[in-house]
Amino acid sequence: MSEEKSHNFIEEIIENDLKEGKYKSIVTRFPPEPNGYLHIGHATSIWLNFGVAKKYGGYTNLRFDDTNPATEETEYVESIKEDVKWLGYEWKNEHFASDYFEQLYEFAVRLIKKGLAYVDDSTSEEIAAMKGTPTEPGKDSPFRGRSIEENLRLFEEMRAGKYPDGARVLRAKVDMASHNMIMRDPVLYRIKHAHHHRTGDQWCIYPMYDMAHPPSDSIEEVTHSLCTMEFIPHRELYDWLLENIESFPSHQYEFARRNLSYTVMSKRKLLQLVQDGYVESWDDPRMPTISGMRRRGYTPEAIRDFCERIGVAKRDNLVDVGLLEFCVREHLNKVALRRMVVFDPLKVVLTNYTGAVEMLEGEENPEDENSGSREIPFGRELYIEREDFMENPPKKFFRLFPGGMVRLKHAYIIRCDEAVKDENGNITELHCTYIPESKSGSDTSGINVKGTLHWVEVTNAITAEVRLYDRLFKVEDPSNEEGDFKDYVNTESLQTLSAAYAEPSLKNARLNERYQFLRKGYFTLDNKDTYSRLVFNRTVTLKDAWAKEQKKG
RNA sequence: UGAGCUAUGGUGUAACGGUAGCACUACAGAUUUUGGUUCUGUCUGUCAAGGUUCGAAUCCUUGUAGCUCAACCA
Numbered sequence: 001m002s003e004e005k006s007h008n009f010i011e012e013i014i015e016n017d018l019k020e021g022k023y024k025s026i027v028t029r030f031p032p033e034p035n036g037y038l039h040i041g042h043a044t045s046i047w048l049n050f051g052v053a054k055k056y057g058g059y060t061n062l063r064f065d066d067t068n069p070a071t072e073e074t075e076y077v078e079s080i081k082e083d084v085k086w087l088g089y090e091w092k093n094e095h096f097a098s099d100y101f102e103q104l105y106e107f108a109v110r111l112i113k114k115g116l117a118y119v120d121d122s123t124s125e126e127i128a129a130m131k132g133t134p135t136e137p138g139k140d141s142p143f144r145g146r147s148i149e150e151n152l153r154l155f156e157e158m159r160a161g162k163y164p165d166g167a168r169v170l171r172a173k174v175d176m177a178s179h180n181m182i183m184r185d186p187v188l189y190r191i192k193h194a195h196h197h198r199t200g201d202q203w204c205i206y207p208m209y210d211m212a213h214p215p216s217d218s219i220e221e222v223t224h225s226l227c228t229m230e231f232i233p234h235r236e237l238y239d240w241l242l243e244n245i246e247s248f249p250s251h252q253y254e255f256a257r258r259n260l261s262y263t264v265m266s267k268r269k270l271l272q273l274v275q276d277g278y279v280e281s282w283d284d285p286r287m288p289t290i291s292g293m294r295r296r297g298y299t300p301e302a303i304r305d306f307c308e309r310i311g312v313a314k315r316d317n318l319v320d321v322g323l324l325e326f327c328v329r330e331h332l333n334k335v336a337l338r339r340m341v342v343f344d345p346l347k348v349v350l351t352n353y354t355g356a357v358e359m360l361e362g363e364e365n366p367e368d369e370n371s372g373s374r375e376i377p378f379g380r381e382l383y384i385e386r387e388d389f390m391e392n393p394p395k396k397f398f399r400l401f402p403g404g405m406v407r408l409k410h411a412y413i414i415r416c417d418e419a420v421k422d423e424n425g426n427i428t429e430l431h432c433t434y435i436p437e438s439k440s441g442s443d444t445s446g447i448n449v450k451g452t453l454h455w456v457e458v459t460n461a462i463t464a465e466v467r468l469y470d471r472l473f474k475v476e477d478p479s480n481e482e483g484d485f486k487d488y489v490n491t492e493s494l495q496t497l498s499a500a501y502a503e504p505s506l507k508n509a510r511l512n513e514r515y516q517f518l519r520k521g522y523f524t525l526d527n528k529d530t531y532s533r534l535v536f537n538r539t540v541t542l543k544d545a546w547a548k549e550q551k552k553g
Numbered sequence: 554u555g556a557g558c559u560a561u562g563g564u565g566u567a568a569c570g571g572u573a574g575c576a577c578u579a580c581a582g583a584u585u586u587u588g589g590u591u592c593u594g595u596c597u598g599u600c601a602a603g604g605u606u607c608g609a610a611u612c613c614u615u616g617u618a619g620c621u622c623a624a625c626c627a
Binding site for chain 2: 006007008012031032033035065067068070071123124127128131132133134135136137138165166168169178179180181182184187189190191192206208209210212213229230231232233254256258261309310311312313314315316317318319320322323326327329333338340366367396398399407408409410411413440441443449450451452453454516518519520542543544545546547548549
């Protein structure tokens with residue numbers, strides 16, 4: 001293992017800081033706002049924050065940025081915690097920005113006392129108008145010159161509930177002519193008579209992101225505060241604030257958020273998909289949410305591997321969802337139990353098979369010698385996949401056709417003698433001959449066949465519902481197309497088969513167990529346990545070289 | 554068009570002035586009782602133009618393109 005592993009730019013910064021003795025150990029934090037579900041984009045941030053802290057012997061806090069009571073709920077807190085844990089990460093401390101409200105208030109008072117913050121009576125429209133534009137400087141608010149005493153009194157009164165929502169705000173006094181719009185006297189506190197999910201009705205003023213986030217990092221002595229690129233302009237204010245409240249100097253570093261092809265990532269857009277009924281819920285298996293991917297059967301190992309492979313940098317990106325699927329397949333191939341399930345049945349009658357049903361043996365997982373085996377009943381009547389038979393096969397068709405031979409997996413070689421049809425010419429069943437000497441494991445027939453089919457014995461078959469998922473969108477980057485992103489939803493992204501025929505061992509299918517349905521894909525039991533029947537979600541298909549061959553024409 | 558950030562194969566990411574590498578994809582082949590897996594090989598790249606240097610993806614200059622910033626959201 002002498003192979004040199006390259007570092008991403010965050011790791012370089014940290015190693016440098018450690019080498020220069022800037023910090024003895026490092027602290028990071030993952031700071032979700034509890035107003036929605038986590039998605040694969042958050043997974044990168046989680047992987048980064050927890051990953052670097054662990055790598056360099058530090059730790060990571062989970063901190064909920066709950067400064068906006070209007071949108072935040074405890075329900076989200078719980079789902080976020082569950083998702084982070086499921087991904088395999090452990091936080092050192094669990095915090096809420098709302099735990100710091102008293103301290104944040106004191107910090108604000110400190111700013112006022114230094115003449116660095118003032119109460120502004122302007123309306124939000126007036127403040128916006130005075131802000132200027134990126135090309136023109138802003139104008140000072142008429143309230144900018146208030147005395148420290150008056151500001152102190154007014155801010156206290158704001159807290160005491162003397163004013164209605166929107167009547168006044170507390171603003172930082174920085175620079176109305178700054179090129180950086182964030183520095184043009186940003187709002188620090190607003191009045192909101194709203195019930196908070198944790199502090200109840202204790203407060204009627206709430207800090208803005210810029211007042212809450214940097215001091216929260218500082219209180220926790222976070223050394224490396226990692227966020228996405230759109231916060232770059234906030235860094236100047238971040239530093240200004242921590243310097244002026246004279247608190248621990250945390251530092252902010254920005255990385256580019258990851259985008260995934262054939263999906264959307266913003267909470268707003270995901271919410272629309274749920275509300276407008278394009279998907280059934282936040283944890284619909286087609287959603288790029290952590291809970292959706294979990295329900296679909298993706299594994300934490302695969303998701304972590306994916307994050308590792310795409311890495312982190314600062315440029316715009318659109319990661320190919322094919323890489324995620326590769327990571328999922330790679331892991332599932334190692335752990336999934338093999339089973340046989342026929343989706344679209346065609347009956348096969350073995351005309352020379354006269355015995356009773358016999359039990360055959362099939363390995364649980366060929367990739368794992370210790371996985372053991374399962375029993376599979378075999379008999380005179382079987383189901384095979386309708387698409388595995390063709391009357392007039394094209395070249396390179398290795399499956400069944402009149403006069404052709406195939407191996408039935410774990411069983412015998414059969415030859416197709418006749419396709420039986422109804423009066424309309426539809427094939428109703430196949431009459432075949434099996435080769436008794438060709439039994440799997442003790443084949444003395446000397447026959448070599450190209451194709452191997454999966455199958456299920458008719459009398460022992462059980463039925464299961466199978467849900468096949470495809471990409472949620474028809475285009476790579478729906479957010480970048482003309483018009484509404486919802487116009488590009490793939491309306492055929494879910495196909496439900498209500499009664500597939502499965503081998504009987506699947507009767508004992510367990511939640512969280514992964515299965516490979518031979519030649520079909522990876523599947524797992526749906527985690528909504530409200531069903532009295534078996535419902536399997538397709539996690540991802542197998543690679544299909546034959547489909548590719550056919551496409552070539 | 555003020556300011557900021559970013560530009561390396563189809564995609565993602567390395568190379569820290571010294572042979573442009575890795576992974577995915579694609580393609581070709583071998584193996585295979587899953588047209589899966591595994592294995593082998595092949596194609597494709599430094600945004601542009603100048604400059605500095607023995608030597609530039611890397612440093613400098615000037616362009617070009619994409620993204621971000623004017624919420625009492627985070």
